[in-house]
Amino acid sequence: MKRTYLGEFEEMVLLMVAILDQEAYGVTVNQALEEHTGRIVAFGTVHNTLIRLEEKGFVNSKLGGATAERGGRRKRLFQVTALGSRTLQEMHELRQDLWQMVPPHTLRLSRL
């Protein structure tokens, strides 16, 4: 179980980068989070998280080409790395395994 710790919000952002495929950068990640999870987050939070994920090696980034719509400023596009995708998969599997172990009635009871 040796694995770099991945926080809940980090996991969300990593998933968003995965969902957005080649189009993940600050704006889209921010919008996707808002759209898919209903969370309104400060831009700085997303920015910092992306930098942290990159430092941990889950994503990598490169500067895109100049675009007309934002005053010619380049975007930093993010991509999930092999380590990132493996970590996501492992987490997914682990959760599924754990779900399997949950006795059906406990969840029903707790829902009451």
Place this chain on the structure above:
Amino acid sequence: MKMNDTRPPRWAQWLLRQLHPEDTLEEVEGDLEELYDYWFQRNGKTLAVLRYLFSVISVLPPFVRKRKNEKDYYTPSNLHPDMIRNYFKIAWRNLLKNKGYASINILGLSIGMAVCLLIMLFVQHELSFDQYHTNAGKIYRANMEIKFGNNHIDLVVVNPNFGETAKNDIAAVEDFVRLRWSDGFLIKKGNENIRENRIAFADNSLFSIFSFPFLDGNPQTALTEPNTIVINESIARKYFNSTQAVGKTLIINDTQHRRVSGVIKDIPENTHFQFRMFIPMFEDGGSKEKIWAGSQNYNTYILAREGVSAAHLNTELSRMLDKNLDSNLQKVLGKSLSQFKAQGDFFHVSLTPLADIHLYSNKTGELDGNGNLQYVYVFSAIALFILVIACINFMNLATARMSGRAKEVGLRKSMGSLRSSLIMQFLSESMLTTVFSMVLAVSLALLALPVFNELTDKQIQVAFLAHPAVVIALITLTFIVGLLAGAYPAFYFSGFQPVKVLKGTLENSFKKSMLRNGLVVFQFSASIVLIVGTIVVYQQMDYIRGKDIGYSREQMLVINNTNQLGDQVQSFKNQLLTVPGVRNVTVTGFLPTNYYRNNNSFFPTQALDTKDAVSMQKWEVDENYINTMNMKIVAGRNFDKTMGTDSNAMIINEAAAKFMGQKNVLNKVFYNIRDEETKTLNGYRIVGVVKDFNFSSLRDEVKPLAMIYRKNNAGISVRLQSSDLPALIGQIGDKWKLFSPGLPFEYSFMDDDFNTLYKGEEKVGNIFTVFTLLALFIGCMGLFGLATFMAEQRTKEIGIRKVLGASVMGITSLLSINFVKLVFVAILIACPLAYYFMDKWLAGFAYRIHIEWWVFVVAGALALVITILTVSWQAIKAALMNPVRSLRSE
């Protein structure tokens, strides 16, 4: 919708640009603008602006996370062991490559540091005085300042019963001890009598108040019985060959027996008194008297109780003094204390903490010559100067080699070296140099320590260097010097831009090096100040030696212990007069060059009104005194053997006559108290006035003095006239043996005695000279190095100039002129400074020279000549070089 509205607020954008980390600014600015557009479309302007502002704040420090530099290559830490090893390897290679440069640096620095080290030892030693006593913080010495009439004296001695009264009456006083110098005496060893000095009367409490460990005997009772003596270890070894001497007997002055009651360790050198033997205080006749005004003769130390403040103790002692003075003054002068005070007269008591005595106290009656805080400061300043001069050498030579090293820096930077690691490299180079210098400095200091001890008249031990505090100081000093000397080159070099360096555009800035010129000017200013100082000190010393002191001290033999001869002194004197070569003989202990003094008050009327009292020396002399000393009578006459009335005659000096303020003092009678208790008076009629002669340090004015016609057998002074002094002294010695077979013939020459009075000043003069020479030497080494590099720098220029027909002379002056200019600037700065400092020093002398203009000319010329000699050596070498060789080298 205006175009402006679709853009986020400008000031927020400006804020973002100012504060957001540079490397992520572009993408974040773009992202935020895109989001603003999106929010603007969805929620309208107000909300969009709000969210925009909120987002901007979220990406400003301290909230924003900084993107770490992307590294395409591995950069080791500057402090990685491999890096450190590399720094030192390169530093070592650089030192080896430039042996001349390295040796100039190391030699200069090590001399500077050795001087610093010695001065540190000196200062530490001065500051350590009397600190070692267990009770050091609780011991105070009582001082007495007295003013009556025109007399004002500041004493470190008090009346005999001061301490005891304090102990009995004041709760804050735990104990006291009195000390008083005793005459030296002869101690018998085998058949020989040896003179021993440095003996004191002391109370037994000496050993419980001060910390003088006993090697033998009981400290509780050592000085409680009559005819006992406490001796130190050296004396015990000298006379008994053992430290276990208690119970044994010393034969004093050939007759008296004293039982050794204790052997103490030698009193450490850092004690403000250096006695070798102590005898019981109660054997001193005056010690049992109960007087307050009149007999201030006892150095009294008070041991305060734990937690008592000096201020409190002082108040209590003043109250005690006032109470007792009142009744005493009534008895002696018939006046109450308040009447006494109403005339403006007073007795003040003050306290000096034990540890402050050596450096801060310089009053009348000190037990030994104390140190001088001023000299501690002056020496420290000079040592620091020399160290700074050596550091400047280092910096200057380093910057002079800049063009050579610049290429290295440029190349290293192109290869990816970081600025920080270049700084580390240069610093480790300077550190390595300083470490070498320190090792050399310690050995130099060890070698120079005996000379230094001689120079400063101290006995600092070699072992002192191993003291933990000194070792720590050494390491710190090395570190600080390394940083100081290395910091400027390190930070300056490492800032070079590789492109500029490799293109070679640095040469221009090199010539304009204001800093280096400034440093050279500083070095030379310091040197010139020292040169001026040396000349002035020597001039002053010369002035003192050559000054008309009112008597002649050449060819004057002084025989000291004639007291031993008793009544035979006169016949010994007559025998001496028969020796050819002896011109005159006078019998008295009072000489201008010794410490035998007797201060007395003289009153113009029998009413003893203190207002008109004159405080004078009262010297007992014979009728030959004035002639033997070659003193001059300016009015009246000398004592006359044939006139019986001369037993009540006195001869005063000019200072006394001036003090009395009367035009004609001849035949005036002055009264002197013979006995305090019975108030008997002696009246003396003035029969003559003698020309002022100096009988204390030339720092002070001549004080009033009176001679009376009395027998005093304490010494004999013999005026000689002979070209063969040793033979003459041999003859005088033979006469001595006729009279006193068992006693040593002890003599001195008056001019030697005179010179010892000025040992202090001479010491300063010598130290000044040594420091000046060292400072000049180090400065010149630096200059030599600079000139070498300058000449190297301009090799091509010189070659071309020679090809075009420049003369050797022309090139030499071309290379030297810059340095000469700097020395001139240094002279301008140094002269006023030197004048200020030396004038202040001279102000301490009553008889002083005035600094003359030529001193500055000489100092300046000396600095100039040395500079030209140093620089032109290199300049001429460069000028004589064959241009073919210098021009071919590319």
